Amino acid sequence: MSIAICIAAACLGAVLLLPACALARSATAAPASGIPATGVIGIEEGQLNADYWIRQQSKPDATILDPRAIAAQNKRLHELDASVHDIEHLPARLTRAQVREWIEAMSQPREETLYDERGEEIPAATLAALGDNLALDTIPAEQATRYGMVVRRADLRTFPTRLRVFNAKGDSDIDRFQESALFPGTPVAIVHASKDGKYWFVVSPLYAAWVEKDRIAEGAKAAIFDYTRKTPYLVVTGASARTVHTPEQPGVSDVQLEMGVRVPLLADWPSDKPVNGQHHYASHVIELPYRDDQGRLQFSPALLPRAADTSADYLPLTQANLVRQGFKFFGERYGWGHSYNTRDCSGFVSEIYRSFGVQLPRNTRDQAVSPAYNRIDLAEGLSHEERLKIVKTLEVGDLIYIPGHVMMVVGHEDGWPYVIHDTTGITFRDRTGELARVHLNGVSVTPLVPLLFNREQPTVDRITSIQRIRP
Template structure:
């Protein structure tokens, strides 16, 4: 009997310990009853939900073709020639000016102001002051700029606001908005080298539209003969993202995106032969002959006609959203810039600089119906930029008498009844009206509500004379 009782007691204690251990594993999880009784989780949609769609994505063709088919007003031949001259002048300014393009006196101060702010890292924790101090020491701003040399990009590379690939977010949940990410430089682009970090791991460069820190392996110094060849040869423009290109010795080169320019060497039946900047024996840039399919490149600039706006527009519709071209994707101003680049129309990089690059038509303060009327009367499809703070869009025409835009957007903030603010993620390039998502309870109103201006392109030549300002963390 005693042995039986002892066995029973041991079993009971073992079972109790097991139940207690299991309970410890689940101490931080609400019970099914608690989860069901939480009104927010039971009735509110999940933040960043993408299980539904907005009406515009179901009713507006996600195809530029129908809008291009009725595209009537193109540029006259003399307008396109003038735009091409302006483009050539702007594109090669890193090589043709004698001084830096951007206000170097304000670069250091801008970086210091950025460093004084609170930022969050990839671990969602505040960036430590010691890390910030280390970055500032690497940047060696007291000696900025320390060089003035001409170079060229030999592969795609990201331009960063500080010399690091680690992100800076405004809030712990601000992904994917890394505010150190500014732009992606394209192969063969002219650059000017202005500075280097103390360890030589980063170069500070400027292009015709952006300035910041890049991987030095992406840049090589370039001599006068190579510069003359690139500046004076007829050009091809890449019209499809991630096109295949390889040298005539079968060396595969980094895949270019829409808007990459290559000097034309020769035309073959199915391919173009082009000049591509590569690393020479002396570690400076030299030119190699490469082959790219005719389907992937065209003579630059493209005529602004129905066929070509359909080609470029539909290729851009394949693009996912990428702040500062993160992951080699695009944000709103990268999309508009690359669209017009193909047609030989130069634009600066971010939304504010683009809309202020010429005399724009003010729309702020007008009623929504008057804004639409102004766009219908004065806007020219595929030549007109529309803007509200932080966002730039391309006007492509009308759908049921409503203005329609091509744009790369992250999402729409909305607030369901009795719920906190949510985000409907778009996360790509779309065609929509200016009232996309109006069926939701939009927190900030529609794009049409916030629209403040439009700009007709190309901009008159005299308007391109404005002085560039340094890049800084902020709106694209």
């Protein structure tokens, strides 16, 4: 390839390592620059769809892992990966030390200067009040383990607050208190309440953080975990799906369900029995959790339109399906920590794989080093040439990790891999040798090789590991 390409890592931790890229001029479609009309180096309009990449594969519909192999891999994840919480088998009583450890691991005092949405510095008194709201001194010496279930998509927060904070003036996009999101039907352990009574600290299978109480319904452990195992069920296979609006039962009205979410199907619902004031023949009758007036967990039938992108089971794990699932998010806005009702780079790949029943840790940090998968560790001392030999062997679905970012391989051009990823932007050198920056801020397809991480260093040389969800 005659054009040197540089992709700046999408997630903020990597972007902060790119001062040179911040000075780069914007890309244009000027012929002298060699940038295609798309404005993205190495990408033509015909490549902006799943079918283009699927046609390249010799066996696009061959099964990569069957359901038994996926179940075995998920079992390894829970056995070997310390970032995953087996909340179903927590002890019946939790100690103060355990609860405090969870909270302090998340809600660490902030020493750096932070700014609000207006670019004004967050006062030290405000940050101190956030620490006080943790109410660490009220954690009992011992407490019964309580359980709940997510009833609406819920933001996971570093501190029990909706305050959005940023690392720099003028940066109002990356909220440093936004951690992740939980989706309806997710079980959690409720381990503590904020001083103001508005938040719970919860431990979910993949993450522990603060969440607004009205997003969680407290219930009996048996009922919660029985719900997660009910059959038959539907799996959301579109980017998202939404239940039918119903004023009769607001708790299950307009509920957003993300890719890979599994919901019980009430397949034997009587044909002459309305669901929340509506005939159901145009919808699937599913069962959803909701929170009653006392904050307790209840379940109700709900309608999910048949037009929604769903499946009666997890999708077969094939190269064609991996590409299709990735492209269902194509063009969606990047959302740090699942901000903006969307997702970030690690959430993006997690939700793709969840539609096949494959579980991944939540963050790139944990995904990159998880011992549950077929991992290639790229040591720092590995030469550029040796790295190129490795990346040339990558296959569709392989996950590539650099500090703070992950990309998924979707295919190849001239033997070199292309990737789909949820990214803030890319930086590259055009044919004139000048650095150019494209502020993508969404799910995008880009070339991988050769890349520049900064003005001098190829991105390939920043790869820390490759996870292959395959034999």
